[in-house]
Amino acid sequence: MMSSLNALAVLIEKAMSNNTSGSATLNLLHSQAKAMAGDSAVRSLLEKMTDCASAAYLRMLERWVYEGVIDDPYGEFFIAENKSLQKESLTQDYDAKYWQQRYSLKDGIPSFLNNVAATILTTGKYLNVMRECGHNVQVSLSENSKLTSFGSNHQYLECIKSAYDFASGELLTLMKDKYDLIGKLRSLKRYLLLDQGDFLVHFMDIAREELTKKPEDISVEKLQSLVDIALRSTAAASDPSHEDLTCCVERSSLLKKLTSLKDLDCAYSSDKLAAADVDQPMTLNITGLETFCLGYKIPWPLSLVISRKALTKYQLIFRLLFHCKHVSRQLCQAWQIQQGFRSVKILGTPILRSSILCRSMLKFVNSLLHYLTFEVLEPNWHSMHGRLQTARSIDEVIQIHDFFLQKCLKECLLLLPELLMKVEKLKALCLQYATSIQLLIPSIEVAAAESKSKSGSSRARAKRSQDRDEQLKLASENVVMSQSILKFESEFNAELQSLVPTLSKSSQAEPYLTHLAQCILGVGIDQ
Structure with missing residues (x-):
């Protein structure tokens, strides 16, 4: 009897001196009961007190893991809610902390729940998501699943695990079945990763006039209507998600955008960008072709996976691919212009030199694409898709998706500043060359000429041949053209050769660059 009273006196003294409450009181009772392992009577008393004191705490815990509700009028529960963080921020704020901080763990976690605190937190978060979707969560409660005590039989741990498994499975099924998560990711791949080729070609054809304007002069509404036309006119019309596609026009180049995203695992800096002098020509003459970007409407709860940050990473990849496509198209146009002279002897003329340079540039851009x-x-997409099939929770899905995007950013050179700046410089040279060729070499309507030659007289055909000879002679004698081609050839070869050692060196640390290095070396050999 005296030992029990002494134990109670010690307990009360410690509780009063430390002014304990809530989980701290439970921790004190639990530790004192363990300390009295040698005295069964005292230990039994303290365990009984622990059970009684934890009854209210169990009710709070039960509501959280079975309903996702915090019922904590006195602030004693170890999970806090930050109501200022709203789910809408996931689609608006690049640095949204909703999923990480809307619900979080406090410092005062009962010692016997330390190992499962994260599981408890996640269980309630999953239930909250489903409740905010209007999904009626029916947790089957039996006598065995009720949290009656934190006893030594650890029955409460089994209940928590079962609640987590249920909430995790239900939310994952909801995301995949009702909200078609995999379908949305596939749609993002189709448009933002340029898997839908016919849509892009048609859009670039009909939007060319608008895209060649300065960003501030572009009508986003007009571009959106052109996107809609391209979608309805191609195979994309059969995609039920195509109506979620939007567009926007950025105000800065891709390199400038990368410098503004400080959380990316790379070393971009404004000073380094200025010193490299890569972005200057593009900044001065920047148009919609460098700043156009597709967007996507992401509804809740898919925004947990495809957040503003994730969508921004898709858009970075899209801008790189889109601009590469634009450069390739411009070079193809320059190539077609020069093919107007293919029936004329061009050996030893600037036209021949230009054709060889154009071929090398096309090979470089197409190898990059x-x-x-x-x-x-x-x-990487197929790898992610396979892993998503076996994912067991939405947090695992988020992790797999984020890993996919980060890996793609890195392997697409977007997180390798030195390489990307060299590639951008080469693309800028290709564009300048293509533009110059279209201005310097007289354009010949080859198809029309050939069509007329079939029905025209021999005298007319001879006249057209003579005209082409005259145009070739004029082009050959054009000093500006000759000097321009030599200048572009020299700069392109120099930049390409400077890229080769950098790429070869990087491929030793980053094996995925080996294939690109081989492609680039192949271009260099052709020079």
Whole structure:
């Protein structure tokens, strides 16, 4: 009897001296009961007191893991809610902390719940998501699943695990079945990772006039209508998610955008960008072709996975791919112009030199596009898709998706500043060359000429041949053209050769660059 009274006196003294309440009181009772392991009577008394004191705490815990509700009028529960964080921020704020901080663990966690505190937190978060979706969560409660005590049989741990498994499975099923998570990710791949080729080609054709304007002069509404036309006119019309596609126009180049995203695992800096002098020509002449970007309407709760941050990463990849496509198209136009002279002797003329340079530039850009799409995006997508099939929780889905995006950003060179700046410089040279060729070399309507030659007289055909000879002679004698081609050839070769050692060196640390290095070396050999 005396030992029990002494134990109570010690307990009361400690509680009063430390002014304990809530989980601290439970921790004190629990530790004192363990300390009295040698005295069964005292231990039994303290365990009984612990059970009685924990009854209210169990009710709070039960509501959280079975309903996702915090019922804590005195602030004693170890999970806090930050009501200022709203789910809408996931689609608006790049640095949204909703999922990480809307519900969080406090410092005062009962010692016997330390190992499962994170599981308890996550269970309630999952239930909250479903409740905010209007999904009626029916947790089947039996006598065995009720949290009656924190006793030594650890029955409460089994209840918590069962509640977590239920909430996790229900939310994952809801996201995949009702909200078609995999379908939305596939749609993002189709448009933002340029898997839908016919849509992009048609859009670039009909939006060319608008995209060549300065960003501030572009009508986003007009671009959106052109996007809609392209979607309805191609195979994309059969995609039920195509109506969620939007568009926007950024105000800065891709490199400038990357410098503004401080959380990316790379070393971009404004000073380094200025010193490299890569972004200057593009900044001065920046148009919608460099700043156009597709967007996507992401509803709740899919915004947990495809957040503003995740969508921004998709858009970074899109801008790189889109601009590469634009450069390739411009070079193709320059190539077609020069093919107007293919029936004329061009040996030893600037036209021949220009044709060889154009071919090398096209090979470089197309090799880059091939690497980005078939060596990076496609295999990484299939890897992510396979892992998503076996994911067991929405947190695992988020982790897999974030890993996919980060890996794609890195392998697409977007997190490798030195390489990307060199690639951007090469693309800028290709664009300048293509523009110059279209201005310097007289355009010949080859198809029309050939069509007329079939029905025209021999005298007319001879006249057209003579005209082409005259145009070739004029082009050959054009000093400005000759000097321009030599200048572009020299700069392109120099930049390409400077890229080769950098790429070869990087491929030793980053094996995925090996294929790109081989492609680039192949271009260099052709020079």
